[in-house]
Amino acid sequence: MRKVDPExxxxxxxxxxxxxxxxxxxxxxxxxxxxxxxxxxxxSPGNLFHYFPNxxxxxxxxxxxxxxxxxxxxxxxxxxxxxxAALLDFMDLVLELAADAxxxxxxxxxxxxxxxxxxxxxxxxRNDRELRSALQGLLAEAAARGQADATLDMADAATWVAALxxxxxxxxxxxxxxxxxxxxxxxxxxxxxxxRPQADAxxxxxxx
Amino acid sequence: MRKVDPExxxxxxxxxxxxxxxxxxxxxxxxxxxxxxxxxxxxSPGNLFHYFPNxxxxxxxxxxxxxxxxxxxxxxxxxxxxxxAALLDFMDLVLELAADAxxxxxxxxxxxxxxxxxxxxxxxxRNDRELRSALQGLLAEAAARGQADATLDMADAATWVAALxxxxxxxxxxxxxxxxxxxxxxxxxxxxxxxRPQADAxxxxxxx
Numbered sequence: 001m002r003k004v005d006p007e008x009x010x011x012x013x014x015x016x017x018x019x020x021x022x023x024x025x026x027x028x029x030x031x032x033x034x035x036x037x038x039x040x041x042x043x044s045p046g047n048l049f050h051y052f053p054n055x056x057x058x059x060x061x062x063x064x065x066x067x068x069x070x071x072x073x074x075x076x077x078x079x080x081x082x083x084x085a086a087l088l089d090f091m092d093l094v095l096e097l098a099a100d101a102x103x104x105x106x107x108x109x110x111x112x113x114x115x116x117x118x119x120x121x122x123x124x125x126r127n128d129r130e131l132r133s134a135l136q137g138l139l140a141e142a143a144a145r146g147q148a149d150a151t152l153d154m155a156d157a158a159t160w161v162a163a164l165x166x167x168x169x170x171x172x173x174x175x176x177x178x179x180x181x182x183x184x185x186x187x188x189x190x191x192x193x194x195x196r197p198q199a200d201a202x203x204x205x206x207x208x
Numbered sequence: 209m210r211k212v213d214p215e216x217x218x219x220x221x222x223x224x225x226x227x228x229x230x231x232x233x234x235x236x237x238x239x240x241x242x243x244x245x246x247x248x249x250x251x252s253p254g255n256l257f258h259y260f261p262n263x264x265x266x267x268x269x270x271x272x273x274x275x276x277x278x279x280x281x282x283x284x285x286x287x288x289x290x291x292x293a294a295l296l297d298f299m300d301l302v303l304e305l306a307a308d309a310x311x312x313x314x315x316x317x318x319x320x321x322x323x324x325x326x327x328x329x330x331x332x333x334r335n336d337r338e339l340r341s342a343l344q345g346l347l348a349e350a351a352a353r354g355q356a357d358a359t360l361d362m363a364d365a366a367t368w369v370a371a372l373x374x375x376x377x378x379x380x381x382x383x384x385x386x387x388x389x390x391x392x393x394x395x396x397x398x399x400x401x402x403x404r405p406q407a408d409a410x411x412x413x414x415x416x
Contacts, residue, residue: 108323115320115381128382156394159379159386166378167371173323174336174374178367186364193401 013051015041017065020058025105029059029113059113060123062106067127074134083142084195087135087161088188094165095187099180104172131165132158139195148195157195164191221259223249225273228266233313237267237321267321268331270314275335282342291350292403295343295369296396302373303395307388312380339373340366347403356403365403372399 019040023032034055038045052058073090080086097103114121135158142148164187171178227248231240242263246253260266281298288294305311322329343366350356372395379386 112320112323115316125382125384132383152397153394156391159383159391160372160375160394160398162383163375163379164368164371165375166382167368167373167375170374170378171367171371174333175340175367175370176333183364183367186361186368189360190368190398190402194398 009051012041012043013061016043016048016051016058017062021062021106022102024059024062024109025102029055029109034058056117056119059110060120063110063120063123063127067123067130070127070131071134074138077138078141082147083138083145084147084192087138087142087195088191091161091164091187091191092184094168095180095184098168098172104169107169108173128162132162135161142195146197149197151198152195160194161191217259220249220251221269224251224256224259224266225270229270229314230310232267232270232317233310237263237317242266264325264327267318268328271318271328271331271335275331275338278335278339279342282346285346286349290355291346291353292355292400295346295350295403296399299369299372299395299399300392302376303388303392306376306380312377315377316381336370340370343369350403354405357405359406360403368402369399 016037020032020037023036023040027036032055034048035045037055037058038048052061073093077083077086077090110120110124114124132155136154139148139152139154139157143150143152143154168180168183172180224245228240228245231244231248235244240263242256243253245263245266246256260269281301285291285294285298318328318332322332340363344362347356347360347362347365347369351358351360351362376388376391380388
């Protein structure tokens with residue numbers, strides 16, 4: 001029996017995930033066969049199943065990897081001096097990802113599959129909880145440093161940032177005129193005004 | 209041949225749409241048969257086809273009706289004295305609709321069907337353009353009255369309000385902890401700060 005080289009195994013696994021991302025984004029998850037993924041990565045179907053038992057596990061691993069990448073990115077954000085600026089930079093990255101046709105198509109495919117498959121919904125829900133928790137932690141620390149409005153409920157504020165992220169990807173799907181790359185400035189006005197410490201605390205509740 | 213009473217016809221048509229909304233929200237669009245809609249409304253399948261040739265036309269009519277209701281609501285908003293307050297009241301209504309399990313399930317079904325059926329996507333896209341146009345008109349008039357920040361690009365501002373609306377419905381689907389009824393105050397802080405005239409115009413571009 002051939003010995004498995006862990007590094008080679010990880011590299012092949014990653015090549016499958018990368019090929020699958022492209023296929024799912026272009027053709028849709030259900031319209032993509034495992035044979036097409038195999039062809040894209042240059043692997044026999046029998047060999048693929050040493051890495052993933054089925055197509056659901058491939059999309060599940062893609063969701064897991066996106067969660068890991070977000071967590072790693074928040075590690076670097078948390079190390080910055082200005083956490084308000086760090087959050088706005090994160091939102092710039094979200095707009096760049098939304099402008100990437102492959103990434104945003106894949107995001108829609110994942111959302112659709114979460115509506116059909118409870119196991120995928122669970123993994124998407126876990127990523128979402130971790131994202132909101134990371135946002136809340138960043139905002140709370142920003143408030144402690146005087147870089148964000150400490151009168152905000154930071155769990156609610158994190159929820160609205162998450163709603164904005166969802167909304168950005170939804171705009172890409174619904175609104176053909178929406179160009180994420182043109183929206184950096186308005187996003188910074190919207191979130192900047194929401195989050196920055198208020199000179200006059202009485203304005204916080206003055207909605208109208 | 210029996211003469212058609214237009215009022216009775218309109219009432220029956222509306223009864224079909226109401227029953228279909230409930231069925232689609234509860235079971236999903238594809239899992240609902242026209243026979244079930246007929247049973248819910250007390251009508252024979254043969255009779256149903258005097259109103260709608262197929263299930264796609266029923267969901268299409270539901271989308272059209274939501275567009276008409278939104279347009280009518282913006283007519284009443286536009287007649288208000290304080291248009292900033294009117295917009296925040298509109299967003300309160302969005303949160304109430306998102307808290308309505310039937311309405312939010314139906315919104316998800318419509319979005320999913322728009323992803324599958326270009327004719328539905330076209331009608332959803334038309335509603336979306338009309339909503340953004342109505343928002344932009346309201347914001348521009350608010351700015352002219354000194355009720356909103358005139359330095360904002362109102363097309364972009366309308367787009368971000370639309371993104372927030374999308375985001376609210378997405379939160380309902382993804383985040384089990386999201387309770388729209390608890391989010392009125394934070395929504396008003398977020399949009400209130402974004403839209404209100406700025407005391408110091410230099411803060412507009414100060415993102416960080």
